[in-house]
Amino acid sequence: MNRFVRLAEHDRAEIRFRIDGRGVTALEGDTLLTAMRLNGFILRWSEFSDGPRAGFCLMGACQDCWVTTAEGGRLRACSTLVANDLSILTTPEVE
Amino acid sequence: MTAPRIIVVGAGPAGIRAAQTLVEAGVRPVVIDEGEASGGQIYRRQPNGFKRDFRQLYGTEHRRARDLHETFDALREKMDYRPRTLAWNLSEGALHIVHNGISNAVPFDGMILATGATDRLLPVRGWTTPGVYSLGASQIALKAQACAIGRRVVFIGTGPLLYLVATQYLKAGAEVAAVLDTSAFGHRLAALPLLLARPDALAKGLALIAQLRLAGITMLTGIRPIAIEAGADRNVARVHVRDARGRDRNFMCDAVAMGYHLRPETQLADLARCDFSFDPATHLWSPMTDAMGRTSVRGIYVAGDGVKISGADAAEIAGRLAAHAAIADLHSAHPAGRGAEGSVKKLLTSHRRMDRFRRGLAKGFPWPAHLAEALPDDTILCRCESVTVGSLRMAATALGAPEVNRAKAFVRVGMGRCQGRFCGPASAEILAAVLGKSTDGVGRLRGQAPVKPLPIATVPEDAS
Numbered sequence: 001m002n003r004f005v006r007l008a009e010h011d012r013a014e015i016r017f018r019i020d021g022r023g024v025t026a027l028e029g030d031t032l033l034t035a036m037r038l039n040g041f042i043l044r045w046s047e048f049s050d051g052p053r054a055g056f057c058l059m060g061a062c063q064d065c066w067v068t069t070a071e072g073g074r075l076r077a078c079s080t081l082v083a084n085d086l087s088i089l090t091t092p093e094v095e
Numbered sequence: 096m097t098a099p100r101i102i103v104v105g106a107g108p109a110g111i112r113a114a115q116t117l118v119e120a121g122v123r124p125v126v127i128d129e130g131e132a133s134g135g136q137i138y139r140r141q142p143n144g145f146k147r148d149f150r151q152l153y154g155t156e157h158r159r160a161r162d163l164h165e166t167f168d169a170l171r172e173k174m175d176y177r178p179r180t181l182a183w184n185l186s187e188g189a190l191h192i193v194h195n196g197i198s199n200a201v202p203f204d205g206m207i208l209a210t211g212a213t214d215r216l217l218p219v220r221g222w223t224t225p226g227v228y229s230l231g232a233s234q235i236a237l238k239a240q241a242c243a244i245g246r247r248v249v250f251i252g253t254g255p256l257l258y259l260v261a262t263q264y265l266k267a268g269a270e271v272a273a274v275l276d277t278s279a280f281g282h283r284l285a286a287l288p289l290l291l292a293r294p295d296a297l298a299k300g301l302a303l304i305a306q307l308r309l310a311g312i313t314m315l316t317g318i319r320p321i322a323i324e325a326g327a328d329r330n331v332a333r334v335h336v337r338d339a340r341g342r343d344r345n346f347m348c349d350a351v352a353m354g355y356h357l358r359p360e361t362q363l364a365d366l367a368r369c370d371f372s373f374d375p376a377t378h379l380w381s382p383m384t385d386a387m388g389r390t391s392v393r394g395i396y397v398a399g400d401g402v403k404i405s406g407a408d409a410a411e412i413a414g415r416l417a418a419h420a421a422i423a424d425l426h427s428a429h430p431a432g433r434g435a436e437g438s439v440k441k442l443l444t445s446h447r448r449m450d451r452f453r454r455g456l457a458k459g460f461p462w463p464a465h466l467a468e469a470l471p472d473d474t475i476l477c478r479c480e481s482v483t484v485g486s487l488r489m490a491a492t493a494l495g496a497p498e499v500n501r502a503k504a505f506v507r508v509g510m511g512r513c514q515g516r517f518c519g520p521a522s523a524e525i526l527a528a529v530l531g532k533s534t535d536g537v538g539r540l541r542g543q544a545p546v547k548p549l550p551i552a553t554v555p556e557d558a559s
């Protein structure tokens with residue numbers, strides 16, 4: 001399973017949020033993409049039925065890191081910082 | 096005479112030096128950058144609350160990084176700096192920007208585009224698999240988040256950044272599974288005379304390779320990427336390549352960083368209707384400029400990796416030169432506009448040296464156009480809309496698309512919201528090969544507004 005690996009900067013405040021209803025933790029200053037990848041989540045399923053995506057460019061140019069919030073909003077996970085009480089849904093698998 | 100209104104887009108090395116030079120000439124520039132903080136790609140800052148020092152973050156470049164950050168911070172009161180602001184369109188005499196979902200237009204007399212570069216990519220089977228990132232992304236994860244993209248990372252592609260980022264991963268404590276380069280050792284030997292234009296930079300590059308070798312990292316040159324394969328959990332499990340002797344080689348890993356040197360971000364120059372030219376040595380299109388960075392459109396200047404991939408030191412020089420040009424053209428009454436000939440001359444001399452080195456890098460780590468041409472039909476070419484290589488070939492053969500913009504209209508390659516940043520370079524080679532034309536013969540994907548996707552809820556300022 002691919003996950004990000006935190007190599008330094010462990011000394012930051014803890015953030016708690018939810019992915020697909022599951023409670024997960026991250027650190028203040030993590031992007032949503034970092035937090036989701038550290039926790040082993042993919043970010044979304046391609047709407048063109050070619051499988052899961054987990055981000056690619058990390059600089060706001062590709063389309064691979066859009067995630068949906070429980071309220072129905074869309075966020076670019078690479079350029080959004082995690083916050084307490086965020087609730088994220090990875091889109092359901094379309095096959 | 097009142098000072099002209101000059102906008103600088105980009106707060107990397109080029110934009111920072113441009114802003115500084117403008118301030119010294121009595122101009123109060125507007126500086127637009129979409130990033131959280133200034134620094135650009137190479138000197139990207141880490142978020143508040145992170146504690147790594149300059150040396151840990153920027154290695155051999157730590158002094159330059161500190162100098163640029165301090166220079167920019169000292170200018171804060173003397174310019175109108177707008178961080179987290181995207182420049183997304185241009186109309187007659189005004190730049191359209193968006194900040195926090197609110198868009199407005201900033202009028203200008205002159206504009207310096209210092210927009211930098213993004214990774215140049217060659218698609219390969221399986222490159223949309225979770226765990227595969229662009230090389231730039233793998234570095235951003237490390238610099239801005241103190242994370243590796245995986246436990247065991249394969250670096251694949253070509254270019255100096257491949258070795259730089261692999262070394263940065265090694266130093267930060269990640270495992271580097273292999274560094275797989277499509278360029279051949281012979282390319283680098285042939286490039287040596289040009290690379291000697293900057294012995295210091297060449298020595299730094301050789302030191303990177305020596306460090307990887309010392310650490311026992313497998314490094315192959317002249318490889319052909321075959322596929323990135325997923326495991327049962329649908330994440331990356333291994334990378335399959337063919338080595339220079341034609342043998343199949345597999346590398347187990349849980350993450351892949353891929354990049355083929357860089358490509359300039361030229362969309363705004365395109366919207367400004369600057370003339371472009373094709374460089375056969377790099378297969379890249381760039382706005383045409385004079386030695387100072389003046390484009391074919393009056394009042395529009397370009398500097399740094401947003402024009403030609405010459406690296407950070409050259410970007411600093413180019414930023415200064417473009418600002419001097421803007422001052423000379425638009426603010427000649429100011430004393431600084433006149434006294435600058437001596438320093439401009441020196442800057443031009445070192446910029447020429449940097450340009451020799453740039454050509455050396457292009458020769459040493461060439462864009463593998465032949466590999467793009469040979470991609471199998473079922474490879475996903477466009478990540479945005481999952482268009483395959485085969486569909487593009489069909490656009491040319493069955494539908495008769497004579498050039499890239501028509502092919503885009505037919506099969507949507509380059510139509511996705513990344514605007515062809517990631518599929519464009521390979522698309523041009525594939526189309527050229529099918530049509531039997533040269534790469535420039537199939538044209539250039541036109542930039543369109545918005546140059547990057549806008550937040551869904553963007554509203555004009557007067558409507559808010």
Ligand SMILES: Cc1cc2nc3c(=O)[nH]c(=O)nc-3n(C[C@H](O)[C@H](O)[C@H](O)COP(=O)(O)OP(=O)(O)OC[C@H]3O[C@@H](n4cnc5c(N)ncnc54)[C@H](O)[C@@H]3O)c2cc1C
Nearest residue numbers: 105107108109128129135136137182210211231399400407
């Ligand atoms: C991901 C990445 C990592 C790199 N790392 C290194 C490295 O470690 N060492 C090295 O020598 N070289 C590195 N490079 C090469 C790098 O391009 C140059 O060394 C150097 O950063 C170029 O300086 P610049 O000022 O031309 O552009 P950049 O430093 O790229 O700065 C451009 C700035 O413009 C901003 N921008 C662009 N378009 C817009 C827009 N439309 N609206 C608002 N803002 C915009 C960007 O946010 C960015 O801050 C890297 C390149 C990339 C893409």
